[in-house]
Amino acid sequence: MFDRTTGDAADRSGRRFSPRDALTFWRRSIQARVVVSTLLLSAVVVAIVGMVLLRQVADGLVDTKTTSSVAEATRSAIDAQRRLSGASGTDFDATTQLDQLARSIVQRGIVQGYDVVLTGPIATTEVSAGQSIRNTTGVQLDSIPDGLRREVESPDADGVSWTYTEIQYDPLADRPDVEGVVTGSQLVLPADGGTYTLYCLFPMTEQAGTLSLVRRALFTGGSLLLVLVAGLTWLVTRQVVTPVRLARRVAERLASGRLEERMHVRGQDDIARLGTSFNQMAASLQKQIRQLEELSRVQRRFVSDVSHELRTPLTTVRMAGDVLHDARDRFDPVTARSAELLQKELDRFELLLSDLLEISRFDAGAAVLELEDVNLLDVAHRVVDATRPLAEARDTTVVVRAPERPCIAEVDPRRVERIVRNLVTNAIDYADSRDVVVLLDSDDESSALAVRDYGIGLKPGESAMVFNRFWRADPSRARTSGGTGLGLSISLEDAHLHGGWLQAWGEPGRGSQFRLTLPRRAGDPLRHSPLPLVPADAASRTVERVGRDYARVDRRRARQP
Incomplete structure (x- = not known):
C-alpha cells in the first residue's frame, strides 16, 4: 500500500513506513546489509567485466571490419585501374x-x-x-x-x-x-x-x-547473475543469521527472567556447537543466579529477623538505660559519664536498627509511597532548622537559595524529608567549617534540590561508590552527626521509589554536590533536571584551569628554539 498524503509506504494495518523505519531496519538486519553489500559489489564486478568484454568485442568487430574494408577497397581500386589500363584511350x-x-x-x-x-x-x-x-x-x-x-x-x-x-x-x-x-x-x-x-x-x-546484441546479452546475463547472487547470498546468510536471531530471542527471554529458556540445537556444525555452548552458559548462569537469589533471600530474611528480634531486647535495654540516665546525678562522675555514653550509643543503635528495617523493606519490595503535593522549599527550610544545632557545632552555616516560584512535586513527604536531611547532615560532616548551600529549582516536568558543600570533595570514581552501604569518603573521620552509614543508600532507594534521580559530583579539595531530581507528577518519566549536576562555580574554575594549562603550554613552546 502507499499513503498518498505523505508519500510513505504503509502495510495492510495502515502503519506507515518512513525512511527512519528503513534506516532502523538497515541498522538492525545484518542479513539485509550482507545481501545489499554483496549485490553492490557483484554489480560493480559485473559492470567492469561487461565493459571489458564489450570493449574487446567492439574492438574485434571494428578491426575485422577495417581489415576487410581496406582489402576490398584495394581490390576494387586495382581491378578498376586494370580495366582502365586495358581500354584504348x-x-x-x-x-x-x-x-x-x-x-x-x-x-x-x-x-x-x-x-x-x-x-x-x-x-x-x-x-x-x-x-x-x-x-x-x-x-x-x-x-x-x-x-x-x-x-x-x-x-x-x-x-x-x-x-x-x-x-x-x-x-x-x-x-x-x-x-x-x-x-x-x-x-x-x-x-x-x-x-x-x-x-x-x-x-x-x-x-x-x-554489438547491440552483445550488449543486450551482457545486460540480461548480468541482471540474471545479480539476481542469482542476491538469492544465494540471502540463503547463505539466512543459515547463519537464523540461529543468531534465535539466540537473541533466547537471550532476551533470559534477561527478562525466564531462566529456563534454551536454544534448540540441531547438527554438529559450528552453529550447533555455539548453541550448545550458549545453553551451557545459560544453565550455569541460571544455577548461579538461583544461588545468589537464595543467598540474597536468606540474607534479607536474616536482616529482617535479626532487626525484629532485636526490638524486644533493645526496648528492655532502652528502659534500663533511661533509668540510669535519669539517675546519673546521684552517681559518681565515672558512673554518670558511663550512663551518658550508654544513652548516646543506645540512640545510635536504635537509629541503626530503624535503618536496617527500612533497608529490609526495600530489599523485600514492601516499601510504598504516600503521595501528596509538597513544596520542596518548605521541606528544605524544615531540614535546615532541624540541623541548625549540628551546623553551629561544626561552625557551618546552611544557606537556602531558591527561585520565587514554588518547587512543587507529588511525593511522599516523609521520605523526601529524610533524603534532604541525610544530604544536609552529610554535607555538614564534610564541609570543614565552610558554608553549605541548598539550591532549588523547577520546571514544567520536574523539580530539583541540590546540596553543595566546599569540603574535602570526592575522588574520581567515588561519586558512584558514595551510595554504597557503610561506605565513607574518609574512613579516618568520625561521624559527628551520629550517622549509621546507611543514610545515602536509603536516600537512593527513596529517590528510585519516586522514579527520580539522586546523583553526586565532587572533586578533591573543591567540595561536592548532591542533586535530587523528582518528577512533578508521580509516574512521569524524567528526561532532564532543572539544576546542573556540576556547580557553576566549579565549571568556571575548570575552564580557568584549562586556560592556564594552555597558556603554560604556549609559553613553553615559545621558549623552545
Whole structure:
C-alpha cells in the first residue's frame, strides 16, 4: 500500500513506513546489509567485466571490419585501374569512360555492401560538385573527412588510405546515418590522363547490430547473475543469521527472567556447537543466579529477623538505660559519664536498627509511597532548622537559595524529608567549617534540590561508590552527626521509589554536590533536571584551569628554539 498524503509506504494495518523505519531496519538486519553489500559489489564486478568484454568485442568487430574494408577497397581500386589500363584511350571520350567506370564501381559496391564516391580530376583543375562527383545514390560528400581528402589528393599519395567516419545520407534516401570506414585511392583515366579519387564507404551496420546484441546479452546475463547472487547470498546468510536471531530471542527471554529458556540445537556444525555452548552458559548462569537469589533471600530474611528480634531486647535495654540516665546525678562522675555514653550509643543503635528495617523493606519490595503535593522549599527550610544545632557545632552555616516560584512535586513527604536531611547532615560532616548551600529549582516536568558543600570533595570514581552501604569518603573521620552509614543508600532507594534521580559530583579539595531530581507528577518519566549536576562555580574554575594549562603550554613552546 502507499499513503498518498505523505508519500510513505504503509502495510495492510495502515502503519506507515518512513525512511527512519528503513534506516532502523538497515541498522538492525545484518542479513539485509550482507545481501545489499554483496549485490553492490557483484554489480560493480559485473559492470567492469561487461565493459571489458564489450570493449574487446567492439574492438574485434571494428578491426575485422577495417581489415576487410581496406582489402576490398584495394581490390576494387586495382581491378578498376586494370580495366582502365586495358581500354584504348581513343575508343571513348573522357566523360563516357568516367561514367562506365563509376557504374561498374558503384555496381560492385552495391553487391559488396558499400558506397562509392568518385571525384576528379584533381591533377589539372578543381571542378564544381555538380560536375565532378559520381557516387552511390544518397551518399553525401560530407561523409568524407577533410583530412582523408587532403591525404588522398596529395601528389605523394600512394596506395589506399583509410579512416573512421560517420556516413551521412540524404534525408530523401530514407537511410539512417551510421558509423563506418572510408578508404581513398587514386585512379588515372586514360581518356584524358586525369587523376581521379575513389572513396569507398563501408558502413558498420552489421557490426552495430552485433554489438547491440552483445550488449543486450551482457545486460540480461548480468541482471540474471545479480539476481542469482542476491538469492544465494540471502540463503547463505539466512543459515547463519537464523540461529543468531534465535539466540537473541533466547537471550532476551533470559534477561527478562525466564531462566529456563534454551536454544534448540540441531547438527554438529559450528552453529550447533555455539548453541550448545550458549545453553551451557545459560544453565550455569541460571544455577548461579538461583544461588545468589537464595543467598540474597536468606540474607534479607536474616536482616529482617535479626532487626525484629532485636526490638524486644533493645526496648528492655532502652528502659534500663533511661533509668540510669535519669539517675546519673546521684552517681559518681565515672558512673554518670558511663550512663551518658550508654544513652548516646543506645540512640545510635536504635537509629541503626530503624535503618536496617527500612533497608529490609526495600530489599523485600514492601516499601510504598504516600503521595501528596509538597513544596520542596518548605521541606528544605524544615531540614535546615532541624540541623541548625549540628551546623553551629561544626561552625557551618546552611544557606537556602531558591527561585520565587514554588518547587512543587507529588511525593511522599516523609521520605523526601529524610533524603534532604541525610544530604544536609552529610554535607555538614564534610564541609570543614565552610558554608553549605541548598539550591532549588523547577520546571514544567520536574523539580530539583541540590546540596553543595566546599569540603574535602570526592575522588574520581567515588561519586558512584558514595551510595554504597557503610561506605565513607574518609574512613579516618568520625561521624559527628551520629550517622549509621546507611543514610545515602536509603536516600537512593527513596529517590528510585519516586522514579527520580539522586546523583553526586565532587572533586578533591573543591567540595561536592548532591542533586535530587523528582518528577512533578508521580509516574512521569524524567528526561532532564532543572539544576546542573556540576556547580557553576566549579565549571568556571575548570575552564580557568584549562586556560592556564594552555597558556603554560604556549609559553613553553615559545621558549623552545
